[in-house]
Amino acid sequence: MQELSLYQKLEEYSQSDYYPFHMPGHKRRLSGQLPDELFAMDITEIDGFDNLHQPEGIIQRAQQKAAELYGADETFYLVGGSTSGILSAVSAAVPEGGRLLMDRRSHRSVYHAAYIRNLEISYLYSDMLQDCHMCEAVGPETVEAAISPPHPSENPEGALDGAQGPLPDAVLITSPTYEGRLADVKRIAEFVHRKGIPLIVDEAHGAHLGFYRGFAMNSCQAGADLVIHSVHKTLPAMTQTALLHVNGDLIDRERLRRYLRIYQSSSPSYVLMASIENALDQVRQNRDVLFGRFSCSWRKMMEELSSCRYLQFLPYECNRQDIGKLVIIVRKTCLSGPQLYDILLKEYHLQPEMASTDYVLAMFTIGDTEEGFQRMTKALLEIDRSLDGCLLRGSGTENAGATGAVLRLRTACKIAVAWDGLRKLLPIRLCPGKIAGDFINLYPPGIPLTVPGEIYTEEMIKYIQDCYQSGLKVQGIVPKENELYLQTVEIAGERKGGV
Ligand SMILES: Cc1ncc(COP(=O)(O)O)c(C=O)c1O
Incomplete structure (x- = not known):
C-alpha cells in the first residue's frame, strides 16, 4: 500500500473523530476569520505523527525522500527558514570562539551565528560586476588566496599552512546570491577539503538548482558539507520552510542535531512540514x-x-x-x-x-x-x-549605486564585544572613526553594510546617507530631528586591526 504523505495524513486526521485534548489552543476549530482548513490540520506531536526533533516515522521518511532528491547524505526539515539552518550549520561546524572565513555579503543570520558563538571572523570579498554595481558570488581564487600560505618571498621566515593566520574552522559562501550570481562551488569545495575544512553553502535562493537540464547543479552535488535551502523562496512552499543538508564526515551530526533543537521551536508546525513535502513531491513527480x-x-x-x-x-x-x-x-x-x-x-x-x-x-x-x-x-x-x-x-x-557592493571597513573587535558593549547614539556626522555598535542593513536583502565592531569611515557615512536619501530601506539608523543617528560603542583596551 502506498504510504500517505504528511499532508494526506493530516487531512485524514482532520476528518476523523479524534478529539484533541492537547495543543494548539484553537482545538482545530476556532479559526475566527481565517479559513477553517488551516486550523483543522494544525496539530502538535500527537500519536502517529512523529517528532521533528527525534524523527522515527513519517517525518524521518519525508526527510529521507528530500535527501534522495537533492543527493544529500542526510536532510533536515526546517520550520524557522534558512535562518535556523544557517545558525545551526555555523554553530555545528565552528567551535565556540573559533574561526569562520565567510562571504562579506552574507545574510545577517551568518553574522548572528558569529555573534552567538563569539566567533573570530574574516571575510571573502567578491568582485564587482561591470556596469551595475553588483557583486559576483565569491570566486574560487578568493577562497584559495585567503587560505593558502603566502609565497616564501612574501614571508621570508617560512610560511606553514595558514601562516596568514591560523586556518579557519569552516568556510561559508553564498550561492546563488540574492541577485542570482552563482559560485563555482565544486572548485571551492575541492580546495577547502584539501585543507580538511568543511564548506557551508548558503543556497537559500537555490532550492530549485539541479532539477532541470541546463540548471546549475546544487551544492550537495558539488561537494559542500552543509547546504541550506529556503524551500519557500524558489519552490512552491509556505514561508519559513527550509532544508538543511549534510554530507561527508567533517561535520559532527550529533552536534548539528543539538543546535537544530536549540534554534528551532519545540513545537514545529505540521502545516509547514507538510508544505515542504508537498513542494518536493510536486518537483519529484512533475519536474x-x-x-x-x-x-x-x-x-x-x-x-x-x-x-x-x-x-x-x-x-x-x-x-x-x-x-x-x-x-x-x-x-x-x-x-x-x-x-x-x-x-x-x-x-x-x-x-x-x-x-x-x-x-x-x-x-x-x-x-x-x-x-x-x-x-x-x-x-x-x-x-x-x-x-x-x-x-x-x-x-x-554613483556612491549609493553601490548598494550591491561592499565598502571595506577595518575591524576593531569581535561582533559580540561591540554588540554587547555600552552603546551611544551619535549624530551621523560625528561617526567617522567611531566603532559601530549595531548592524546597518539594507532590507531587503539583509546583508549588513556595517557590522558591530567595524570602524565607520567618511566614505561609509556618505554611502549610508546616500542610500537613505535615495529611498532605500536602511535598517539600524535612527532618524531624529532632521538628522540621522547611528549606534557607536567604545571598547576599553580596543584591539585595532584590519581584516
Ligand atoms: C542569502 C540568504 N540567506 C539566508 C536567508 C534567510 O532565509 P529565510 O528567510 O528562509 O530564513 C535569506 C533571506 O532573504 C537570504 O537572502
Missing part, C-alpha cells in the same frame, strides 16, 4: 513539465525584453547567473531603481522583490503564470518606450 514550462516562459520573456533600448537585463548563464532572477538595470536611464520599483508597483500593480539604486529585482519561479510573465514583459516594454528623450541620471548617485 520536467513544471521547469520546462517555466524555462520556456522565461526564455520568451527575455527574448521580448531584448528589444529594450534603455533598460538592461542580466542574461541567464548556466553556471553564472541563475534563471528566475530578473535583474532590471536602470543605469542607462533617467530612473533610479526605487523609481522604477514604484512605477511597476503603483502603475502596473507588479510587486518586485527589491530595488537598489542601480537595479530592480523581480523573482520568477515555477509558481508563476503565463499571465505574470506577460504582464511584466508588457510593463517593461512600455516603460522602456516612455524613456525616449529622457536625460540620463546624473552621477550623483
